[in-house]
Amino acid sequence: MISFQPQSTLSILDNDFYKFTMQQAVVRLFPSAMARYHFINRGKHSFPDGFGEALKARIQQMQFLQLSAGEKQFLRENCPYLDPLYLDFLAGYRYDPAEVTIKQHGADLDIQIEGHWYRSILWEVPVMALICELFYEMTSGQRIPDELLISQTAAKAKQFRVLGVNVAEFGTRRRHSYHVQKQVIDTFSHEGGNMFVGTSNVHLAMLHQTRPIGTHAHEWFMYHAAVYGFPQANVSALQHWVDVFRGDLGIALSDTYTTDVFLTHFDKMFSKLFDGVRQDSGNPIEFADKVIAHYNKLGIDPLSKTIIFSDGLDYEKVARITDYCNGKIGFSFGIGTNLSNDVGLIPMNIVVKMTETRQMNGQWTPVVKLSDSPEKNTGEAAMIEAAKTILKIKN
Structure with missing residues (x-):
């Protein structure tokens, strides 16, 4: 069994800013919405044995993170568009590792995140960062000093x-x-x-x-x-x-x-x-x-x-x-x-994308992205073709 200890040096704010701004908007406008996200291994990276279990242990550590009084004050002073109600919500927010499912099949990694959108929205960036950091640790990649x-x-x-x-x-x-x-x-x-x-x-x-x-x-x-x-x-x-x-x-x-x-x-x-x-x-x-x-x-x-x-x-x-x-x-x-990640190693080419959403008491609906770079498109093929037809997109 892999043991872990709460890491007091980590911060709940170790995340991209747009995750918090979107979270405020979701809390206010769509509190009932559900979301699913999936890990996409664009770079076809091979994950070493035990990677999935080691990642689960890192994910478990996330439950100990919480907004400190100093962090709340920083947001209050520097981000006045984050309203007091949202800051109070964020102070009470805790990551729930049960929202993240991790399975490893040989060298392949399958990750799904599911929960209310206002909660699950914060997982994407730290999960990707943890995958990258753990990958370099477990493959013994030697970076520049x-x-x-x-x-x-x-x-x-x-x-x-x-x-x-x-x-x-x-x-x-x-x-x-x-x-x-x-x-x-x-x-x-x-x-x-x-x-x-x-x-x-x-x-x-x-x-x-x-x-x-x-x-x-x-x-x-x-x-x-x-x-x-x-x-x-x-x-x-x-x-x-x-x-x-x-x-x-x-x-x-x-x-x-x-x-x-x-x-x-x-x-x-x-x-x-x-x-x-x-x-x-x-x-x-x-x-x-x-x-x-x-x-x-x-x-x-x-x-x-x-x-x-x-x-x-x-x-x-x-x-x-x-x-x-x-x-x-x-x-x-x-x-x-x-x-x-310019450290003498090959940067990872990975993403975590929303794949489905569901309204209260409704069915799961697939979501898609149609990029200006078609290789970055995400979603089910049938839904992508439907979107292209409706929006008259030819690429």
Whole structure:
């Protein structure tokens, strides 16, 4: 039997910020909704014997996490759009490991998360982070030493600083380890100057007194498609976001059902109200052209809006996007794996995605994502084809 002890150094805020913002919206609007998530091994990684049991032990430790008074105060002072009722709810929230089912079949791993959406929504990111950290531990992967990690991260910070761009760290879910991610943010905090604008990891944002960054994820739109239908998914998801946050957290994710479809729904009201959009798949230059043309068509100055680029970024890609977008539209970057898992080992290519949702006393309904990069599509094949037909998507 694998023994474990509560780890007091862990934090319930060691998660991406958009999980908490979405949780507030779900608590307020959809408290009866149920959700299922599944682990997808995109990289076809082979898991060593005993991995499933070791992961279960790590998951068990999560039940001891709770919001501290200091963490609650940090959220109260830095995130005024998180209302007092939600902060009180979060203070009482505890992870329930019974919501996570883990099975290992040879080198394959099967993970399902199921529960009320307002509860199960917090599992995705820490489960992925635990998988990555445990995988490197159990396969004896030797990463670069801290001295080299710090020096190469400092060099990246200098490159971005010289380029004159805004960069946020988005690497929690596929980080090598908590230690590596913290070292990266330590270094960016000291070396990045005004270039470094924050991190998606709320716990590390608090430690470094920087901004927690994020709004919503694909699951927000996937749920709305299941409940309101594919033609109304984007509009209902955006409207409900506005209903909860009243203009705060104004970066909209555009590619749950392709950017082309999203922009047909992103009318003048939403285009004016939201501060910008996030690019998470497809060709970033083509995306920029589409978004700039969209704002121009509506009579909105693209320079008053922002694109957050967040898809597989490294310095070369950031430099190319910067050169193209300068003077045309506002832009910023969220960089994940290239910061939190650039340690001389092959980064894991894994995701955990919502696969089904259920309303109170209803049936489970499959949900899908139709990305600007078709290889990132998720969901049942029949439902994907139905969505493509209804939304007239050809790829």
